[in-house]
Amino acid sequence: MSVPFVDMARLHAETRDEMLAAFARVLDSGAFVQGHEVEAFEREFASRSGAGHALAVSNGTAALHLALLACGIGSGDEVITVSNTFIATAEAISMTGATPVFADIDPETMNIDPAQILPCVTPRTKAVIAVHLYGRLAPMAELRAICDQYSLKLIEDACQAHGAMLDGRHAGTIGDAGCLSFYPTKNLGTVGEGGMLLTDDPAIATRVASLRNHGQTGKHVHVEPGYNYRMPELQAAALRVLLPHLEQWNVARIAAADAYRQALSDTSVATPAASAEGGHVFHLYVVRTRRRAGLQRFLQERGVATAIHYPTAVHLQPAYAAAGSGPGSLLQTEQAVREILSLPMHPHITSAEIAEVARAVRDFDQISSTAAGAAAAGGQ
Numbered sequence: 001m002s003v004p005f006v007d008m009a010r011l012h013a014e015t016r017d018e019m020l021a022a023f024a025r026v027l028d029s030g031a032f033v034q035g036h037e038v039e040a041f042e043r044e045f046a047s048r049s050g051a052g053h054a055l056a057v058s059n060g061t062a063a064l065h066l067a068l069l070a071c072g073i074g075s076g077d078e079v080i081t082v083s084n085t086f087i088a089t090a091e092a093i094s095m096t097g098a099t100p101v102f103a104d105i106d107p108e109t110m111n112i113d114p115a116q117i118l119p120c121v122t123p124r125t126k127a128v129i130a131v132h133l134y135g136r137l138a139p140m141a142e143l144r145a146i147c148d149q150y151s152l153k154l155i156e157d158a159c160q161a162h163g164a165m166l167d168g169r170h171a172g173t174i175g176d177a178g179c180l181s182f183y184p185t186k187n188l189g190t191v192g193e194g195g196m197l198l199t200d201d202p203a204i205a206t207r208v209a210s211l212r213n214h215g216q217t218g219k220h221v222h223v224e225p226g227y228n229y230r231m232p233e234l235q236a237a238a239l240r241v242l243l244p245h246l247e248q249w250n251v252a253r254i255a256a257a258d259a260y261r262q263a264l265s266d267t268s269v270a271t272p273a274a275s276a277e278g279g280h281v282f283h284l285y286v287v288r289t290r291r292r293a294g295l296q297r298f299l300q301e302r303g304v305a306t307a308i309h310y311p312t313a314v315h316l317q318p319a320y321a322a323a324g325s326g327p328g329s330l331l332q333t334e335q336a337v338r339e340i341l342s343l344p345m346h347p348h349i350t351s352a353e354i355a356e357v358a359r360a361v362r363d364f365d366q367i368s369s370t371a372a373g374a375a376a377a378g379g380q
């Protein structure tokens with residue numbers, strides 16, 4: 001039995017007819033960019049997430065860029081974030097002219113370690129971007145306290161954490177602004193690209209609404225140079241079909257993670273640490289192992305697809321080599337990056353597939369311990 005990493009066909013089988021009807025509706029409307037569908041999606045998303053304002057944009061990177069700009073971040077400023085993230089988090093900072101400063105992570109949660117933020121704060125620090133990596137909420141209460149103490153803005157990169165909850169609040173609605181991506185494989189993923197900025201701050205909302213549309217505040221009135229970060233109607237129409245399924249899909253992901261934890265309990269891999277209820281929506285199911293290359297090869301031979309998110313920490317990417325922090329500067333991040341392995345995870349994964357993955361991991365353990373035993377015996 002082969003086990004795919006994600007399965008878009010199973011995902012879209014559920015909504016195909018509704019999706020085609022939505023596309024026909026857009027085609028017939030003759031309006032294709034930031035119109036009625038986008039407005040309706042924004043209303044529906046704001047109502048489900050409890051956000052004061054929901055602004056649809058072209059992708060998650062654009063949402064992060066606009067969040068930073070609307071928080072007043074620009075040239076000469078520093079923004080603290082993590083290095084074990086998709087590079088877009090750092091790119092958005094660079095796009096404003098500011099510099100990303102990377103804080104190390106808590107090895108248990110793989111999210112930012114609040115204690116590592118203080119040594120990164122300088123008079124130029126203006127904001128922290130909390131990345132809810134793999135779908136697990138970053139420690140928002142601690143981050144809020146630090147940001148309040150140093151008068152920093154707190155922006156959430158919730159691109160992997162749609163619907164994760166902290167004390168009844170949705171990921172993306174806890175900081176000053178929250179950013180989501182609707183890249184196809186996300187917990188809420190469209191059939192192209194899309195993003196969303198959430199905020200309760202009317203000043204941020206007003207600035208983002210203008211910046212995403214060429215700095216426009218009224219027809220042919222451009223108050224500052226902006227961007228074309230608008231969402232197409234087809235994407236909004238697709239997302240309106242998918243949004244009502246998000247909660248149930250997250251429940252399915254959490255149940256799959258629970259099944260994995262039990263099935264892998266007698267194996268050599270370390271499964272994700274426990275989290276508060278609803279505080280992890282398992283965009284990815286990431287285990288840790290010191291024998292990653294061997295295990296990944298073995299799983300591939302057994303037909304189990306895996307991936308690494310992400311194989312190179314951002315501070316070690318050529319694009320950020322000049323930022324100053326080279327190898328050895330973020331010990332926990334670098335150790336994690338060597339050990340992480342993402343196992344198949346999506347809302348429609350079956351218990352048979354999870355059992356098959358666990359069986360393959362167990363077989364790998366057995367073969368490698370037999371090989372190690374034989375090598376030890378041979379050495380005597």
Ligand SMILES: Cc1ncc(COP(=O)(O)O)c(C=O)c1O
Nearest residue numbers: 059060061086088089159181183
């Ligand atoms: C953590 C994180 N930040 C930012 C992004 C950027 O989102 P997008 O690809 O929609 O621009 C992504 C998604 O790929 C992500 O996973």
